[in-house]
Amino acid sequence: APGLARDKKAAVLAATGKLACEECGFEPAAKHGPACLDAGLDVHHKAPLADLPPGTETALADLALLCATCHRIEHRKIAFAKAS
Numbered sequence: 001a002p003g004l005a006r007d008k009k010a011a012v013l014a015a016t017g018k019l020a021c022e023e024c025g026f027e028p029a030a031k032h033g034p035a036c037l038d039a040g041l042d043v044h045h046k047a048p049l050a051d052l053p054p055g056t057e058t059a060l061a062d063l064a065l066l067c068a069t070c071h072r073i074e075h076r077k078i079a080f081a082k083a084s
Helices: 004-016 028-032 068-083
Strands: 041-045 063-067
16 A cells, blocks of 8 residues: 555654664664665565455554565565475
8 A cells, every 4th residue: 555664664663763674673874874764674565465365455563674685585585485
């Protein structure tokens, strides 16, 4: 849904006071300053969208905030699991 990534980031920021990768802990603002608060952070569906039944609504709890590197690795792990 449009705006879901924005809503996830806003919810994490409100709950924790920061935006950081849920996998490795990378926090862009701590490394690069407040102007980079969410730079390099992606919102990832924990369950691949292709595996969900049509019409499934995504909740914020179904999403993870990941740095770009961890996001790529997560998708690689999904691809390996499907190939096995």
